[in-house]
Amino acid sequence: xxxxxxxxxxxxxxxxxxxxxxxxxxxxxxxxxxxxxxxxxxxxxxxxxxxxxxxxxxxxxxxxxxxxxxxxxxxxxxxxxxxxxxxxxxxxxxxxxxxxxxxxxxxxxxxxxxxxxxxxxxxxxxxxxxxxxxxxxxxxxxxxxxxxxxxxxxxxxxxxxxxxxxxxxxxxxxxxxxxxxxxxxxxxxxxxxxxxxxxxxxxxxxxxxxxxxxxxxxxxxxxxxxxxxxxxxxxxxxxxxxxxxxxxxxxxxxxxxxxxxxxxxxxxxxxxxxxxxxxxxxxxxxxxxxxxxxxxxxxxxxxxxxxxxxxxxxxxxxxxxxxxxxxxxxxxxxxxxxxxxxxxxxxxxxxxxxxxxxxxxxxxxxxxxxxxxxxxxxxxxxxxxxxxxxxxxxxxxxxxxxxxxxxxxxxxxxxxxxxxxxxxxxxxxxxxxxxxxxxxxxxxxxxxxxxxxxxxxxxxxxxxxxxxxxxxxxxxxxxxxxxxxxxxxxxxxxxxxxxxxxxxxxxxxxxxxxxxxxxxxxxxxxxxxxxxxxxxxxxxxxxxxxxxx
Numbered sequence: 001x002x003x004x005x006x007x008x009x010x011x012x013x014x015x016x017x018x019x020x021x022x023x024x025x026x027x028x029x030x031x032x033x034x035x036x037x038x039x040x041x042x043x044x045x046x047x048x049x050x051x052x053x054x055x056x057x058x059x060x061x062x063x064x065x066x067x068x069x070x071x072x073x074x075x076x077x078x079x080x081x082x083x084x085x086x087x088x089x090x091x092x093x094x095x096x097x098x099x100x101x102x103x104x105x106x107x108x109x110x111x112x113x114x115x116x117x118x119x120x121x122x123x124x125x126x127x128x129x130x131x132x133x134x135x136x137x138x139x140x141x142x143x144x145x146x147x148x149x150x151x152x153x154x155x156x157x158x159x160x161x162x163x164x165x166x167x168x169x170x171x172x173x174x175x176x177x178x179x180x181x182x183x184x185x186x187x188x189x190x191x192x193x194x195x196x197x198x199x200x201x202x203x204x205x206x207x208x209x210x211x212x213x214x215x216x217x218x219x220x221x222x223x224x225x226x227x228x229x230x231x232x233x234x235x236x237x238x239x240x241x242x243x244x245x246x247x248x249x250x251x252x253x254x255x256x257x258x259x260x261x262x263x264x265x266x267x268x269x270x271x272x273x274x275x276x277x278x279x280x281x282x283x284x285x286x287x288x289x290x291x292x293x294x295x296x297x298x299x300x301x302x303x304x305x306x307x308x309x310x311x312x313x314x315x316x317x318x319x320x321x322x323x324x325x326x327x328x329x330x331x332x333x334x335x336x337x338x339x340x341x342x343x344x345x346x347x348x349x350x351x352x353x354x355x356x357x358x359x360x361x362x363x364x365x366x367x368x369x370x371x372x373x374x375x376x377x378x379x380x381x382x383x384x385x386x387x388x389x390x391x392x393x394x395x396x397x398x399x400x401x402x403x404x405x406x407x408x409x410x411x412x413x414x415x416x417x418x419x420x421x422x423x424x425x426x427x428x429x430x431x432x433x434x435x436x437x438x439x440x441x442x443x444x445x446x447x448x449x450x451x452x453x454x455x456x457x458x459x460x461x462x463x464x465x466x467x468x469x470x471x472x473x474x475x476x477x478x479x480x481x482x483x484x485x486x487x488x489x490x491x492x493x494x495x496x497x498x499x500x501x502x503x504x505x506x507x508x509x510x511x512x513x514x515x516x517x518x519x520x521x522x523x524x525x526x527x528x529x530x531x532x533x534x535x536x537x538x539x540x541x542x543x544x545x546x547x548x549x
Contacts, residue, residue: 015386022041025309067325071261074304082104084249150232187240195215206230261282306327310323330346334356380406383406388457471491503523513525
């Protein structure tokens with residue numbers, strides 16, 4: 001099975017650093033190990049990020065909502081599909097060659113039409129069938145020729161037996177006269193009189209055993225009466241025993257209420273169904289019913305977890321859904337150590353800088369990899385965004401040096417580009433309160449206390465005041481639906497380098513006032529000089545809450 005891609009992805013509600021770092025790190029990995037690293041996003045991009053990607057003519061990474069192990073990640077068996085007109089004998093032979101107990105039956109365009117199992121074939125041998133089952137099943141003459149290892153001397157192999165029953169013409173004609181009816185299929189030996197008698201009685205097919213020669217007179221008469229003639233080296237007993245094996249599998253296959261799985265279904269969901277059904281194999285199809293392969297319980301032992309590289313986060317609460325089911329290969333981050341756990345040791349690079357993009361730039365340099373103008377632009381934009389043009393307390397000298405170097409490579413004026421980017425990102429008027437709250441919302445865990453912190457930035461204070469009113473109304477109505485106890489919203493004025501911290505939840509205002517040593521104005525704390533959620537707001541709140549525990 002071909003090598004699966006490695007997903008490079010940032011946190012939910014991605015910001016510019018999260019998106020740009022995913023794109024740039026995937027590019028670095030592909031330059032070093034071509035072809036297997038794909039940038040993705042775990043949420044919708046904001047206006048600022050959209051501006052950056054458009055400015056440098058870069059595509060928006062595809063959205064992926066979870067990294068749960070899916071059916072497509074299983075090494076399922078690609079058992080070839082068969083047509084519904086093949087003989088039971090052919091199906092049996094194929095099962096033995098492939099060492100399977102189920103064959104998928106497919107129609108035009110490989111659409112699944114049914115299943116034939118080894119149990120179905122066993123029943124076809126053991127159950128009692130009337131002598132006209134060959135015609136009831138509309139058996140093709142080609143199937144008869146194949147099963148009996150015969151030769152069609154007269155007739156069309158593409159025709160089907162649609163009437164009549166099977167009889168053995170072993171007795172004198174006058175003894176079997178009352179047994180023969182029009183369109184019957186008669187098994188005979190080398191007695192020419194019996195052969196002619198059968199044709200004159202209107203049989204639809206003669207099967208001559210033991211390689212009995214076909215008399216020219218018999219052949220002429222058969223052609224005149226439209227009677228097919230098959231010769232075989234087999235004896236009468238063997239022909240009678242094998243003839244039902246020529247029946248097409250559509251007569252025995254299951255075609256109603258089939259239990260199928262789709263490629264994008266999660267393994268957890270199919271396990272439950274498998275545990276309740278005794279089937280050995282289950283077909284895999286897409287939304288249009290096209291067949292892909294067969295999966296069994298045994299295949300679940302060889303799962304291929306999705307491979308993921310995380311950038312700009314290492315908190316489980318911020319990671320894409322299903323991360324606990326994925327194989328985390330690397331983590332590149334600049335935040336505090338979080339709650340993620342891995343199955344095995346991974347490459348984990350965490351540096352106390354203002355932006356993940358700063359670390360990724362270092363990795364380009366350390367590995368002597370070229371940086372295109374577009375990649376330089378994305379890395380620079382990410383640093384400017386995360387450090388608020390070097391005004392954030394999270395900004396380090398390394399961030400500023402790196403950004404200025406990248407700006408030259410990207411051929412942009414640092415200050416004017418940053419202002420354009422911030423202005424594009426601060427266009428908040430057309431967004432709903434829910435969109436504003438979630439566009440940069442992160443959750444943190446302190447013991448058994450869940451905290452959510454959203455940050456909304458703008459260079460326009462009037463715009464932030466308008467947002468404050470809308471956010472207040474939104475959270476009054478929706479606070480109880482959030483899976484955390486305390487919620488804070490940072491309304492950050494980039495130009496003035498200050499934030500208003502809105503507090504929601506039991507004692508949230510009290511904790512915020514005590515954490516920042518300010519007197520709240522109702523549920524708002526005015527925080528001059530505070531612009532960083534990571535370095536200023538979250539640590540202060542966490543420290544205060546830990547005192548309470």
